[in-house]
Amino acid sequence: MATRVSAAGDRHGTIQSVDRAARILRVLGSSPRLGVTEISDQLKIAKATVHGLLRTLEQQELVEQDPNSGKYRLGAAMLQLGNSFLDNHELRARSLMWAGSLATRVGEAVRVGVMNGETVLIVHHVFRPDNSVQILEVGASIPWHACALGKAFAAFVPPARRTALLAADLSPLTGRTMTEPSLLRAALEEISTLGVAVEDQEAVVGEAEIASPVFDHRGDPAGAISVVGPVERLLPDGPAPALVAAVREAGRGLSRDMGAGRFAARG
C-alpha cells in the first residue's frame, strides 16, 4: 500500500477534509470500484462524510460513479492530472527523442526513470520496435536495488543519500536480487567507475537491463535511461558492448540536454 497521509488531519497545518479526500483517491486507485460503505470501512470515516467527499470529487471529475452498480472509481480528470505531471517533467520531456532513437538503434525497449523515495518511477517507456504486444510501464514503481536504473542513480548520489538507500527495504524480487548492503555498496562503487549499471534478472526472471545515469545542470543525478530486454540478448556473454556504448551515449547526450557540463556528464 502506498504511504498513508497523516491519519486524520492530526498534524499541524493540514486540513482534515483535504487529507480525507486524498486518502479516498488513493484507495480508489488500488481497487477497480468501491462503494461508499467499503470506503467508509477501509478508511474508518463516517459514511455520510465519505458520501459528501465523493460528491465533491465527482463534481471536479476526479471520481465517477458507475451508473449500474452505484460504486465509485477514479475519474477522467485523474488521467489529465497524471499526464500533466509527465508533461511538466523535465527529464521525461527531454528524454523523448533520446529514448526513441536508442530503442530504434538497439532494437530493444527503453525506459527512463527517476527516483521517488526508494523506488524508481518509470516516466517514459519506448516499446521494443518489433510490433509485438507490450504493456506500457509508465507509472510503474520498481525498488531501486533491483533495477539498473536505480543502481545507476544510486551510484552517483552523495554518500549520505547512498547510505540511506542501502538502509532501505532490500527485499528480493527474484533469486538473483542483491539484498546484501555490503555487496550492493561494492556494486555501486563499480558502477560509479564504469558509468553504466547492469542488472541480470534481479527484477524479473529472464530479463536484464543496462542503464546510464543522467545528470542535471548542477551535475547531480536526475534519473537514468536504460535498455531492457531478454537476458540472452542483453547479456549474451556479459553485457553486449554495442548496447553498453549506445546506452552510455544516450545518457551523456541527455545529460548535456539537461544542462550538465562536460565534467558533470560523467560515464
Added chain:
Amino acid sequence: MDGWCHRVSRPTTRRGGVGSPALGAFLVDAEFVRRWIVDAASRIEEERDFLTQLDAAIGDADHGVNMHRGFTAAVATLQSSPDGSPGSLLQEVGTTLVYRVGGAAGPLFGTGFRQIGATLSEADPPDGEALLSALRAGLAGIQALGAAAPGDKTMVDAWEPAVSAFERTLRAGGSVVEGARSAADAANAGVEATLPMQARKGRASYLGSRSIGHQDPGATSTALIFGALERAVR
C-alpha cells in the same frame, strides 16, 4: 471474474475409465509423462487467449502465446525421443520450456520440470512417493529462481498448495489418483486465492496495489498443469 476461475477449474475432458489402479501400484513411466505433457499442452492451447488476457492486465500480455509455443515444442521433443526414461524425458521437457517459452515463465516452468525430471531419475522405484518428492523439488527450483513465497501472487500460490495437498492425501493413506485429484483441486483454489493478492514478485509487482483483483496468469497455468497430472495418473 468468477467465470474466469471456473473456466480453469472445469477441465473440458475427463479421461475415461476410473479403473482402479491398486494402491501402491502406480509407477511413473514414459507413457505417463507423455499423457501428462500432451494433456497439459492441449489445455494450454485451449486457454491460450485466456492466459494472455490475464497477463495483459498485470504483466506483458504474452503468457498464453509463450506457454503455447513452449508446450507445443515440448510435445514435439517427446515425440522425437521415443526411448527416454521418464526422468530424462521430463528434463528434456524442462530444457525445451526454458528455451522456447521465453519471458519469466520459460526459466520458471522449465526449472520446475527439470527438477521434477532430475528427482525422478534418481528415484527407485519411481512410485507415488517419488512423484511427490519430484513435484516438491520442482517447487523448490522455482522458488530458488524467483524468490517467491506463498502470498506473492505467483505460480507458487498454485504449486505449493497442490504439492501440500498431494502429500496430505498420501500421508492419510490415499492413492496416487486421489493425491493427484486433491493436488489439482488445491491448485485451482490457489488460483482463485491470487485474485485479492497484491503482487510482490514479477512484473505485476510494478503495478503495486493495481494488481489487486486480477487472477495471476502463472498460477493459472500451473493449475492447468496439475489438472493434466490428475488425468495422467488415472
